[in-house]
Amino acid sequence: MRILITGAAGFIGSSLAKRAVAEGHSVIGVDNLITGNRENLAAIDAAIDFRVADIRNREQMQELCRGVEIIFHEAALPSVPKSVLDPLTSHEHNVEGTVSVLLAAKEQKVRRVVYAASSSAYGESPTLPKHEAMIPAPISPYAVQKLTGEYYMQSFQRVYGMETVCLRYFNVFGPFQAADSPYSGVLAKFITSLLQGEAPTIFGDGQQSRDFTYIDNVVDANFLAATAPADVVSGKVYNLACGERHSLLDTFRILAEMTGFAGAPVFGAARNGDILHSLADISLIAREMGYQPQVNFEEGLRRTVAWYAEALKMQTPLSI
Numbered sequence: 633m634r635i636l637i638t639g640a641a642g643f644i645g646s647s648l649a650k651r652a653v654a655e656g657h658s659v660i661g662v663d664n665l666i667t668g669n670r671e672n673l674a675a676i677d678a679a680i681d682f683r684v685a686d687i688r689n690r691e692q693m694q695e696l697c698r699g700v701e702i703i704f705h706e707a708a709l710p711s712v713p714k715s716v717l718d719p720l721t722s723h724e725h726n727v728e729g730t731v732s733v734l735l736a737a738k739e740q741k742v743r744r745v746v747y748a749a750s751s752s753a754y755g756e757s758p759t760l761p762k763h764e765a766m767i768p769a770p771i772s773p774y775a776v777q778k779l780t781g782e783y784y785m786q787s788f789q790r791v792y793g794m795e796t797v798c799l800r801y802f803n804v805f806g807p808f809q810a811a812d813s814p815y816s817g818v819l820a821k822f823i824t825s826l827l828q829g830e831a832p833t834i835f836g837d838g839q840q841s842r843d844f845t846y847i848d849n850v851v852d853a854n855f856l857a858a859t860a861p862a863d864v865v866s867g868k869v870y871n872l873a874c875g876e877r878h879s880l881l882d883t884f885r886i887l888a889e890m891t892g893f894a895g896a897p898v899f900g901a902a903r904n905g906d907i908l909h910s911l912a913d914i915s916l917i918a919r920e921m922g923y924q925p926q927v928n929f930e931e932g933l934r935r936t937v938a939w940y941a942e943a944l945k946m947q948t949p950l951s952i
């Protein structure tokens with residue numbers, strides 16, 4: 633297949649690109665390098681057609697979509713707190729960028745777009761686990777933007793007949809995740825602090841919990857979503873997670889043991905727009921795509937700790 637990956641130099645995009653290359657697909661990657669890092673693609677440099685471009689550039693997107701069968705649309709300005717600080721900029725990337733990708737895909741007759749949606753769409757509703765039939769209740773601008781992207785996917789499916797699949801990612805972690813920005817994912821921050829003998833900061837009391845999902849599971853699900861029969865998956869939204877939740881306090885304890893850190897965490901103020909608990913019902917994606925998480929939380933943590941330990945030893949830049 634000819635596959636276009638937006639956000640190809642980011643954590644999730646580059647992981648998808650590596651799998652796509654390994655499976656022998658023809659891969660085009662696009663990234664504006666605002667949060668992505670070209671070095672994430674070093675291992676497949678010769679095998680991927682990589683372009684530095686912004687997905688909002690309609691002309692460039694049209695050109696990149698030519699002859700493409702599948703798009704994995706991962707490009708976004710992630711981060712809840714970043715969107716709280718500057719909602720307009722994240723709107724431009726996350727919503728306008730998504731519409732631009734869809735328009736180019738439509739004009740070039742791309743068969744299917746698989747979209748990186750977010751568990752943040754569920755917001756504060758107390759029901760656990762979260763299932764796809766629940767009414768979304770986004771809190772942060774980021775959550776609103778990611779949900780708007782889902783609605784655009786469904787609209788393009790309904791009105792233009794394009795195949796679209798939305799995967800609601802639940803807190804993805806793993807090798808190559810950026811670690812050195814204040815907006816980095818919590819596990820990347822915790823692991824790199826602990827490996828350097830520094831106490832990580834827990835925002836709030838640490839009782840909040842997440843359905844942390846190891847990157848390989850996310851890659852598996854994207855390929856299932858790309859190949860599943862259209863009459864089953866097109867126009868739909870699926871949770872993509874492990875179906876288990878872990879509190880930050882428990883996660884800190886496990887990681888402290890894995891890294892040999894003997895100290896205590898630092899506690900800071902709870903984050904504005906933060907969600908308390910997040911847990912997915914993954915029965916729909918299991919039933920309709922045959923998805924099962926292959927790497928559980930603890931094994932994922934072990935692999936991630938090992939990767940950051942090596943990266944820190946080699947002084948690999950972690951601003952990914």
Ligand code: UD2
Pocket residue numbers: 710711712749750751752753801802803804815816817818819821833834835836840842880902903906907910
């Ligand atoms: C949201 C989405 C996730 C994804 C992500 C993209 C939810 C439940 N999840 O992740 O699916 O779209 O956005 O950015 O909405 N924290 C600390 N210390 C730190 C950093 C974070 O305690 O140094 C806490 C933070 O307050 C939160 C938890 O860790 O309670 C996870 O934070 P995060 O930024 O890793 O991800 P989150 O849940 O906002």
